[in-house]
Each structure stands twice: as C-alpha cells, then as structure tokens.
Amino acid sequence: MKLLFKNIDETGLATREVYEQRGGYASLRKALAMEPEAVLAELEASGLRGRGGAGFAMGKKVSFLPKGSIDKYLVCNADESEPGTFKDRELMQKSPHMLIEGIVIASFAAGANRSFIYIRGEYVEQADLLDAALAEAHEAGYVGENILGSGHSLSLVVHRGAGAYICGEETGLLDSLEGKRGNPRLKPPFPANQGLYQGPTLINNVETLATVPTIIDMGGARYAELGTETSKGTKLVSVSGHVQRPGNYEIELGIPSREIVYGLAGGPPDGREVKCWFPGGSSSPVLTKDDLDLPYDFDSMAKAGSMLGSGAIIVVDDRTPILNVALKVAKFYRHESCGKCTPCREGTNWTVKMLERVQTGEATPMDLEIMASVQEHILGNCLCVLGDAMAMPIGSLIAKFRDEFEAHIEQARAAANANAVLSHA
C-alpha cells in the first residue's frame, strides 16, 4: 500500500501542474469546505502518530492548542538530522506540494495563521525546491490571504537552519527560529501553550504533515484500518548501513522487521549476517538478529526495549567491531551536545574518553561498569533527550555485547603491553 510514495518518481511531481493532475490540492478544497473541528476529528480518527521520533498522536497534539482568536503558529520540523534518517529529504525533494498542502490543512484545523518550515541548512536543494513550490502555491491562492475564499489565511516561510542536530529538538528549534543559539528550553510550558514568540505553537514533522492530505482524502476511519491497533497507517522507513539496497521504503506498520531488512533492502552482502540494528536512528537502543521477526511498529519496538523513533533502520553486519559503532555514536552526541546540562555535556565527553581507553588498551573491565553507570546517570536528568539519545544506544551496546568489549580490552591491553616491552628492549 503506497500513499506517500504512490507517484514519488513521476517527472515533474515537484511542480503544481503535475501534482494537481495527480489529485493534489483536492484534499485542501475538501477540508476548507468542512468545519475546522470536523477536520480535526478526521485527524484524530486516523490515529496518526508523529513521524519525527516521539510518536505522539497528531490529532491530540492539535487539540492541545488553546481555542479562540489569538495568534497561533504552526512549525514544520524539517531539521531531519537523526543519523540514519533521510525520508523527509526525499519527500521534500520530490513532492514539496504534498507537504505544503498538509501544512495548510493542519493550520486550518489548528486555527494557526502563521507557519514556518524549519529546514536544516544542509538541505540546500530541497529548500530551493520548497521555495519554488511555495511561490506556485501562493500564485494559485493555496497559501496567503483568504485561501480559496474560505476566510482562512496562512503565511508560510521556509526558514533555513545552519547545521546543528539539536535544532531538531522542538524547543531548540524554536529558539533557533527566533534567531538564537538552538538551546532547548525547560518544559513545561509546552509549545502548545508557549512556543514560538511565546505563542501557542503546533510542531509537526514533515512526514506527519505530508500524510494529512491523504487522511482527508480517504477519511480518518479508513486510514486507521491500515497498520496495527496502536500504530496506524503507513510509514516511510530509511534503511541504511550494511544492506544491499539502502533507501526509503513505504511500509504498512506492523510488518515483520525481517521483511524490511532482508525483503526490501536485500539484507547484508552475501556471506555476512546481521550483528545488530538500530530500529529508529542512532539514538535507539540496538536490537540483534534474534529480534528480526518482531513486527515493525511503535509498541513492538518499545516492548523489545528500543523504539521506532524516526523509522531509520541502520544495519551493522557481523564483520564490524562493536567498539567502532559505539565510538562513532558517542562522538556524534558529544559534538552535538549544546553543553547546557551537566549530565549530557560531561557524560558524552567521558563516554568517548572511556571508549578510547578501551580502544588503546588502557581500560579494564571495571571501566565497562563505570561507563554503564554514566549512561544511567544521564537518562532522564537533562532538559532535553540529547544525552539520553547517547545513553540508550551505548547502554544497550555494552549490555548486549559485553563479551566483545571485554575481549577487546584484553587484546588491546596485551598488544599495548607487548609494545611497551618492545620499546624498552
């Protein structure tokens, strides 16, 4: 079942003309003829959960915004930076009007009159394509004052970031959009009450908003028939790492993970096996080859001790030293920590240092205990989840591959000792 990727590679889909030929903007007309509450009811009935990482029910998020005629904002989070994730990029590049249409419909349901797409600065081509599509949408009266005579008005600005992972965190994003360093804010207050410029703000991921036109078109109840009881609909999954056909695949939530890793992406190259896989970007605790038969949905991943996250599956094969994986992950979060909270700033730094001790043969098995306890002290102790995003995968790597870490420590110590003996000889 393809909803978002139905015509994804059609020539010219990024233009309004072709998008409209494929039924584009019909959902917007349909929604504008309804009451905003009725549009919101469809979104709630669909059961759509946020596609950015947290998996929060989209309709519920909209309903949290205060009612009444105060300035409300809608912000599309297009800062896609979770390592392994590249689905929003393909959507924005090939079908920018689908996102714009979704934003206008969602703004109507939420009563928001100003909207922004915060796109990561590295996505230059995609931002240019969005700007071009936005100009076309303006020309056709889909964005701007009194949209299609409905009385609903919406301004939309494509805002380019400048390279910072933390700006994908919703409150860091808001500070960045206000022209500041992208430091996360203390919650509460939540953005629904006090977000951009202190006003009520709805923040949704690209894929979430791009799904809105489909839901209006087929109806929330029919959309909810897809997927599982608690994970409705289809999902774009980015598969990368050691697979033969890396790329984005649209799947119905709840299919076996094996079908994605092996069936769609072709599995690791011949003769190799899956050692571990991140089911939801590099922030998710790793799973092993024994978990490949789990259904790929929000709850099954959570029950297995991990998370669906952004839907980014990173596959690591059996020839890769687990230490290399841990170091890559830890170094990334150290680089991206904004430095505001001590457990994250110090915890990411010390984790890298301890992993480097393991690498050079200076560590003892006790360092693994210390490292594991550092991860536990980060979890839940910071303003945002960046520190957790390192602590979860590192903790899981130590727990699941302890033997390999210990073997590495012994080998590296032996090698270091041998070198020391040689240099003294």
Added chain:
Amino acid sequence: MSVTEPVEVPAELRAEIERHMALYPDSRSAALPALEAAQRVHGWCSPEALEQVAAVMGVTPAYLESVASFYDMLETEPVGKHSVYVCTNISCSLRGADELFAAIKDAAGSDAEFNVRPFECLGACDIAPMASVDGVYVGPLSIDDVLQLLDDLRAGRPVLPEKQLSKRVCPDAEANA
C-alpha cells in the same frame, strides 16, 4: 572601528537582510539567513561581516558571534571557497566514509580553494558514503572518484553529474506502481 562611526554595508547585502527581516513577526529571527548571506559575501563570519549584519539588524556583533559559533555551517575562521562536507557518521562510515574523507583531504592537500571537513549525518545514507559539495549531494563515492570531484570543482563544472542525488530513483519496487 568606533561605535559612533556608521558601518558601510554593501547595498545588495543590506537589501537581502532587510528582505529576511520583513518575513518574521520578530526581525531577530532573520539572524541565521542574514549571517548566511554575509558569509556568502565575505567568505566567513568575519568581524567585518558581523559588524555589517549587526548594523542592519540592530543587534550587537557579540550577539551574532554567539549565534554563529553555535552552528556548523557558519564559519568563524577563514576557509576555502569550495566546501566539501564528507559525512562520516555511522551509516556512511559503515560503508567506508572515514577512508573516503582521508583520501579527499589528502588529495586536496594544502589547496586553499577547498574547505574539506568531516561532517555529521547529512541525511543521505541511501547514497553512502557521500559528500555535500558546495551544497550538492553526491554519492555513493569511491576513492576513485576523488580526483574527478576536485577537478570538477576547480574547473567550475557540475560535480560528478552521474552521482548527484537528484538523479536517484526510490528503490521501493512498488512505489510509482
């Protein structure tokens, strides 16, 4: 420069910054696009660039420096005019990105034209290992592509046209059905 001396801002840069400022309820939101525009003119967020943005936006250069230093794409030191960001994050490194980065760095040598940097996940793990070359995504790259990549850049040609992301078709067999 004394504080009373008016700062001269190139007319085009001023117009671009003012255009951005007008888009937001609070003009300070234009800080990132304004710094990006100034960096395009000056090559980096130099003290002069910061002075100019500050003069147009009505904020202090120190404020802008604190902002610029937060973001990887805003340069706080002089750099080569062609940026080559090589993704060295997890998915790319599993497919040889660290070796690729070393090869590009080595081939670019001390050529001041190039700003070759290892970069965090660029969101293109489907073409791993990859690089963003002056904002254009290319991959999957092999060590054999390195000289061609740098030659294309030097000659002002499109970089590795066959390997540009925009050419890539979604591998989902049932998409587009």
